Amino acid sequence: MPKGGIEKFKAEREKLNQLVMKYAGREIKRFYSIDAQVYQDGALPAKTKELLGLVASLVLRCDDCISYHIIQCHENSVSDEELEEALSIAVVVGGSITIPHLRRALQSWDELRKTESLGS
Amino acid sequence: MPKGGIEKFKAEREKLNQLVMKYAGREIKRFYSIDAQVYQDGALPAKTKELLGLVASLVLRCDDCISYHIIQCHENSVSDEELEEALSIAVVVGGSITIPHLRRALQSWDELRKTESLGS
Amino acid sequence: MPKGGIEKFKAEREKLNQLVMKYAGREIKRFYSIDAQVYQDGALPAKTKELLGLVASLVLRCDDCISYHIIQCHENSVSDEELEEALSIAVVVGGSITIPHLRRALQSWDELRKTESLGS
Amino acid sequence: MPKGGIEKFKAEREKLNQLVMKYAGREIKRFYSIDAQVYQDGALPAKTKELLGLVASLVLRCDDCISYHIIQCHENSVSDEELEEALSIAVVVGGSITIPHLRRALQSWDELRKTESLGS
Amino acid sequence: MPKGGIEKFKAEREKLNQLVMKYAGREIKRFYSIDAQVYQDGALPAKTKELLGLVASLVLRCDDCISYHIIQCHENSVSDEELEEALSIAVVVGGSITIPHLRRALQSWDELRKTESLGS
Amino acid sequence: MPKGGIEKFKAEREKLNQLVMKYAGREIKRFYSIDAQVYQDGALPAKTKELLGLVASLVLRCDDCISYHIIQCHENSVSDEELEEALSIAVVVGGSITIPHLRRALQSWDELRKTESLGS
Numbered sequence: 218m219p220k221g222g223i224e225k226f227k228a229e230r231e232k233l234n235q236l237v238m239k240y241a242g243r244e245i246k247r248f249y250s251i252d253a254q255v256y257q258d259g260a261l262p263a264k265t266k267e268l269l270g271l272v273a274s275l276v277l278r279c280d281d282c283i284s285y286h287i288i289q290c291h292e293n294s295v296s297d298e299e300l301e302e303a304l305s306i307a308v309v310v311g312g313s314i315t316i317p318h319l320r321r322a323l324q325s326w327d328e329l330r331k332t333e334s335l336g337s
Numbered sequence: 338m339p340k341g342g343i344e345k346f347k348a349e350r351e352k353l354n355q356l357v358m359k360y361a362g363r364e365i366k367r368f369y370s371i372d373a374q375v376y377q378d379g380a381l382p383a384k385t386k387e388l389l390g391l392v393a394s395l396v397l398r399c400d401d402c403i404s405y406h407i408i409q410c411h412e413n414s415v416s417d418e419e420l421e422e423a424l425s426i427a428v429v430v431g432g433s434i435t436i437p438h439l440r441r442a443l444q445s446w447d448e449l450r451k452t453e454s455l456g457s
Numbered sequence: 458m459p460k461g462g463i464e465k466f467k468a469e470r471e472k473l474n475q476l477v478m479k480y481a482g483r484e485i486k487r488f489y490s491i492d493a494q495v496y497q498d499g500a501l502p503a504k505t506k507e508l509l510g511l512v513a514s515l516v517l518r519c520d521d522c523i524s525y526h527i528i529q530c531h532e533n534s535v536s537d538e539e540l541e542e543a544l545s546i547a548v549v550v551g552g553s554i555t556i557p558h559l560r561r562a563l564q565s566w567d568e569l570r571k572t573e574s575l576g577s
Numbered sequence: 578m579p580k581g582g583i584e585k586f587k588a589e590r591e592k593l594n595q596l597v598m599k600y601a602g603r604e605i606k607r608f609y610s611i612d613a614q615v616y617q618d619g620a621l622p623a624k625t626k627e628l629l630g631l632v633a634s635l636v637l638r639c640d641d642c643i644s645y646h647i648i649q650c651h652e653n654s655v656s657d658e659e660l661e662e663a664l665s666i667a668v669v670v671g672g673s674i675t676i677p678h679l680r681r682a683l684q685s686w687d688e689l690r691k692t693e694s695l696g697s
Numbered sequence: 698m699p700k701g702g703i704e705k706f707k708a709e710r711e712k713l714n715q716l717v718m719k720y721a722g723r724e725i726k727r728f729y730s731i732d733a734q735v736y737q738d739g740a741l742p743a744k745t746k747e748l749l750g751l752v753a754s755l756v757l758r759c760d761d762c763i764s765y766h767i768i769q770c771h772e773n774s775v776s777d778e779e780l781e782e783a784l785s786i787a788v789v790v791g792g793s794i795t796i797p798h799l800r801r802a803l804q805s806w807d808e809l810r811k812t813e814s815l816g817s
Numbered sequence: 818m819p820k821g822g823i824e825k826f827k828a829e830r831e832k833l834n835q836l837v838m839k840y841a842g843r844e845i846k847r848f849y850s851i852d853a854q855v856y857q858d859g860a861l862p863a864k865t866k867e868l869l870g871l872v873a874s875l876v877l878r879c880d881d882c883i884s885y886h887i888i889q890c891h892e893n894s895v896s897d898e899e900l901e902e903a904l905s906i907a908v909v910v911g912g913s914i915t916i917p918h919l920r921r922a923l924q925s926w927d928e929l930r931k932t933e934s935l936g937s
Contacts (some may be wrong), residue, residue, distance in 0.1 A: 250838035260658035281437035298620035312792025317881035380538035401917035420501035431670025521677035552912025557761035641797035740898035778860035
């Protein structure tokens, strides 16, 4: 993701989700609702759940899903070390075919970490 | 897909298919031929077959294949409701990892529906 | 699936679904509910939806899912020709890697068709 | 997995891993070593890492990998609620195609939980 | 695969392929024909092509396809070292999720190698 | 890949691999090392190994991985005919869902072949 990539990603995602809602019937709407619920704090903290979502997205190799969970991990105060360890598991489970997605995941993470230091 | 995306997609696809034919041996050519045949009217109408191709493409998460079948569904007079129900099945079978592709599928569909109303 | 395989499959599936419900929280229960809803009659008939579920299951290569939809297709009076055409699309989209699943799909279908003639 | 299934699974896995080592060259041996390392305690606890491995295995739909991580989760004192929440995320990300594997995951878990109460 | 597994596998595969032909229309028949053609000697020798088929089958994690290509590799005089190197690539590309299939691939290979020494 | 696409791809890949190394722990570094080793000359020549990597990448449908192995195949003097035969196997195993990636693979190959004739 190029500089400013995360803000563009969020805006595009928001716009297209509204388009989905224009066409969505009851089942897709309910699925969106479940999809939001499973990442809420529970027996497992939201932070752990975002790492679970990230690893699932990386082994399934979906860049948009990875970007989304990278942002959520950042908002849930995941550290560099925690992120790296979760990504290591994903790369070992999923193999070298995940590496292009690992690159882009860390590119997004690096952008978020830099923006953060600018804000301080 | 941005505005005008579908025309660009068709042109690019056509150009690259010609490049494939430049290199293709007998088996790839025969495979292309079978690939065209299975979507023809038969015991199942072409319209149903395009929905089958669309759902297969969505659960396998291939944007180009989705765009192609979205166009074919439109040409076979699939209604908004029929499309939405087929997409619901794909999203439930394939999970949230398909949602970014669902978004882009509906973006293409929305573009086709708008072009259509302009044409009337 | 060996002779009598379909009855055993149904019984095992039922037993394990009860086990899932023993552990399931609200989201998994809601997901099961959506999963049942998307195959109901609507703008598209249930028969077409079962074919969509079958093709999705074949390209994703899940034998249990294939067996389930083969049974549903049979109950929705899909003909041999309609089934074969849907399976052809799945095999062409998904490639030779789907062929072992195609074999088992037709084994289940053949068992259902034979049971049917015994019943007449 | 039928009763006693977990012990059989462990024995078969051990025997075949020895067969792998009979043929393995340096790279496969090193890969096995990395595969063991990434689940060790670090910035993230081993328990969280086993949940990450489980979710990755469920969305990729590998029964052997799921059984292995279910056993590891049990040995790392994952609770029923924590397991269920992790599995919910996997099912939502991966879709209904993961449900047959969810069933078998909970069958293994249920066996482990019962063995445990026998041991007390 | 247990002892005698390979002979059973071949017989079952043959029986089910006949069942496929009972239902198959023109496209599935043509697909079977292409599937046989692509592994014939050409610019690349059949031996290399079987290794390509094996690696494709391992990363896509299809046990039946792996067994088939393991047999073909054996018939094309692939050596232990060549097989191991091809499998290493598949494991690195596909990750630890392929390891259960690697185990079974080597189990089949080991059975074939032992049968061979019995035959001498 | 558009004209000049291969040079851009190489530069981007190099830059992001450096970013990976900034965050990578010991396991990811070791994985990168194994990933380089498995393609070295051994019982199988590097050329065959690159074809194995290409076919694995095509059936798993990863454009970056395909581009990388297409470049490596070109550097290892793979001929048009050898490439086409390897790609045919990948398309037959992986199905029509791989065709968009086949197109882009041949686009990269065609660019490399043209650059080559310019250089002579």
